[in-house]
Amino acid sequence: MDKLILGIDAGNYKAKVAGVHGVDTFRTNICDWFERDVEETFGQDDMEFEIDGRKGYAGTIAIYENEFGTGATYGDTKAHEDSKIRILLAIYRYITKYSLDISSIYVVVGQPIVMHKAGEKIKIIDMIIGEHDFTVNRQRIKFEIKDAKVAMEGSAAFWSNPSMHSAKIIDIGSGTVNMATVFEKHYIHHTSGTMSVGMETLKNQKDLDAVARAIYQHATKLKWKKDSEVYVCGGVTDTILPYIQKQFPNAQAVQPKLRREYDFMTVPATFANAVGFYTLGKGAFK
Structure with missing residues (x-):
């Protein structure tokens, strides 16, 4: 090769x-x-x-x-x-x-x-x-x-699954949380952003309920709605998803498909x- x-x-x-x-x-x-x-x-x-x-x-x-x-x-x-x-x-x-x-x-x-x-x-x-x-x-x-x-x-995660067409993505990292809106495969700038904190920079990393609330509060500043179709990715997806779903009932995990x-x-x-x-x-x- x-x-x-x-x-x-x-x-x-x-x-x-x-x-x-x-x-x-x-x-x-x-x-x-x-x-x-x-x-x-x-x-x-x-x-x-x-x-x-x-x-x-x-x-x-x-x-x-x-x-x-x-x-x-x-x-x-x-x-x-x-x-x-x-x-x-x-x-x-x-x-x-x-x-x-x-x-x-x-x-x-x-x-x-x-x-x-x-x-x-x-x-x-x-x-x-x-x-x-x-x-x-x-x-x-x-x-x-x-x-x-x-x-x-965050927005790049959209391209990890060919079945996705529009989505709001929460990418929870160790140093930042990226929130991206993709509509019909186009990145929407004014409803996307970054929280300058992540799972490794929080004082209380175990309080996932509080983390989810903070993410929701930031998302409301970006005009996200409670019934938005939200996809979650990052290393803590499995553990934090139930807490994210309290804030966004339609939230689900991204399912990447590698070609x-x-x-x-x-x-x-x-x-x-x-x-x-x-x-x-x-x-x-x-």
Whole structure:
């Protein structure tokens, strides 16, 4: 294979990747490198990396070994170094998982709705496009990202299921909650937006009822109605959906359908953005 298209949702909690072969996910925590006396394994996604002169650990190991906190960079934009590292590691993991011989890679990555602006998109594209030569777990990795696009988180999830035509989407992430209105396959700006809080930045992450109420209150500012047809995606979809349904009785989970070479593969709602990115990528990188 000489060309690979990937949709990469490089979140602050987990990265989700979708491509023609299937999906992948891993914890995106990052911490600085240090010499270990005992090389203990914390998870199957443990990674020791050196990228652009920066040495560190990523994955589950970084959750336990980071002395400065969560090991995640939060905010309204993905135009930062940690995001680049997550994207490169996501590509490394995908080509390794599926034993691919790749010479050209094309990616679609995400950006929160509120910062989906030309300047921020250019920053993201400029930092990831081109040749990359780095090491992961003492293995040298070389590939070239030939082209890259930046899609809106939340609204991109719409493209994860070909049966959807119009919808209001609540994309609950670790650092932001994106709310997108798509009408007859067109993004509607004035009824879409981003809450600058997420499941990993809340003081009380267990009070899902309060989270759902806050989401509903923000949605009313965007002129959403209680009887709106709402679709929920993100890693907490299964647990928070009953609470969202108290506010929006017609709410349901997004059911992403990944188009592989010869069939469709149904994947969990946490992959909605990644599958949507991949679907958009197939159209953009023909």
